[in-house]
Amino acid sequence: MTRLNDKWFRLVGIPVMALLANWIFYDEINRQHNQLFWIDWIFSLLEVSLLWTISRYGILRSRRRYPDLSQTRPRILFQIVWFVITTGLVRLLTTFLYDTSLFWGYHYTPIRYVYNVAVGLFGIIPIAAIYEGMYLYRQWTVTYYEAQELKKINLQTQLESLKEQVKPHFLFNSLNTLQGLVMEDAKEQAVAFIINLSQVYRYLLQSNEQVLIPLSKELTFIQAYVELLKTRYEQGLVLELAIAADVLDYGLPPLTLQMLVENAVKHNRISTGSPLTIRIESDAAHNLLVVNNLQPKQTVVPSNQMGLANISAKYRLLNQPDPIIHRTEHIFQVSIPLLPNVQP
CATH class of the missing domain: 3.30.565 (Heat Shock Protein 90)
Known part of the structure; x- marks a missing residue:
């Protein structure tokens, strides 16, 4: 499977995404139930890590199945389906566990289930877009330089062929001139x-x-x-x-x-x-x-x-x-x- 060199992206991205998601989407309701911010952030960090890892696996699978630049559309479609299904299942499962256990001290309404799934997708899709953008740029660069190298090799081959023609061509013309001089004595x-x-x-x-x-x-x-x-x-x-x-x-x-x-x-x-x-x-x-x-x-x-x-x-x-x-x-x-x- 293709190796993803994204160590620093994950080390920085997961904590930042957990912090922003918790602050933007859940800070108000957590304050209403007197939840400590650092506890909320730790659980948010765990959930983001899980979603990121699952999504990353889907990205790798899509690249292995559709690796070429010409296969960008099916690769992106594969990722979208993967994100919707896996993020939906993970968010529904964690919401169900919080709901039934009253972990946060309150029950979740059906709208809250939908909201949590939407938040998960809202966080994952931009991250996936960054991964895909980096991959497309890398693929384009490789394709471009391969094309340039092939073009250069082709030109070099043509040039060598032409150079080999120039030498005998020049000699042939010179011998014709020499022949004329000899015939003129x-x-x-x-x-x-x-x-x-x-x-x-x-x-x-x-x-x-x-x-x-x-x-x-x-x-x-x-x-x-x-x-x-x-x-x-x-x-x-x-x-x-x-x-x-x-x-x-x-x-x-x-x-x-x-x-x-x-x-x-x-x-x-x-x-x-x-x-x-x-x-x-x-x-x-x-x-x-x-x-x-x-x-x-x-x-x-x-x-x-x-x-x-x-x-x-x-x-x-x-x-x-x-x-x-x-x-x-x-x-x-x-x-x-x-x-x-x-x-x-």
């Missing part, structure tokens, strides 16, 4: 490309295991990455930076910029006569804006939104809002929050 460019690729891929493998990385490091990487792309696109790809100095130590999930740049390159035409310009800038609210001019390819490129999904999953794990996407006829913009206090 651009050996010097191919060698330079391989050297840059090894440096960039090392950073990719190392940083992707971190939760956050300083913006300054990510910017250094993205400049090297764009230089890698320029081996293929030359002057057709332009990178512009406008970053305030006070946000360089702010953090963001690693490879965020790489995925956004890759997304822009994938979906837009790139040529020397019509360059793709990618601008990375910070705003006053400590957001990072990645903006590129729109010049969609004539052939639609299939997209599984892997890059944006990866970024969103990382921000959700950090309890941060998703990136905000703004698209017009001429530009595509992604706004991502920068997080403070990240050590370089």
